[in-house]
Amino acid sequence: MYKTKHWTPEQISKMNEESFLVEMLDMFQYSPSNADSNPTEQMRQKLDAIEEALKTRLDAKRND
Numbered sequence: 001m002y003k004t005k006h007w008t009p010e011q012i013s014k015m016n017e018e019s020f021l022v023e024m025l026d027m028f029q030y031s032p033s034n035a036d037s038n039p040t041e042q043m044r045q046k047l048d049a050i051e052e053a054l055k056t057r058l059d060a061k062r063n064d
Contacts, residue, residue, distance in 0.1 A: 012053055013060030020057060024050060 005023065012020070027050050 006049075007053065009056045009060065012056045015057075024053065027053075 005027075007015075007023075015023070027046060
C-alpha cells in the first residue's frame with residue numbers, strides 16, 4: 001500500500017519553495033503492486049491530494 005502524507009494548510013503555507021516542490025514530486029511517485037485492488041482509484045486519490053496541496057499553496061502565496 002502507499003503511504004500518503006497529509007499536511008494542514010498552515011504547514012503547506014510555511015514550507016519553503018524547495019521543500020514544497022520536493023514533497024509534490026514525492027507524491028507523484030507511483031508504482032502499483034499486485035496487492036493493489038484498484039490502482040486507478042488510488043491514482044485518482046493521490047492526484048486529488050496533490051491538487052488540493054497545490055491549491056492551498058497558491059492561495060497562501062496570493063494572501064501574502
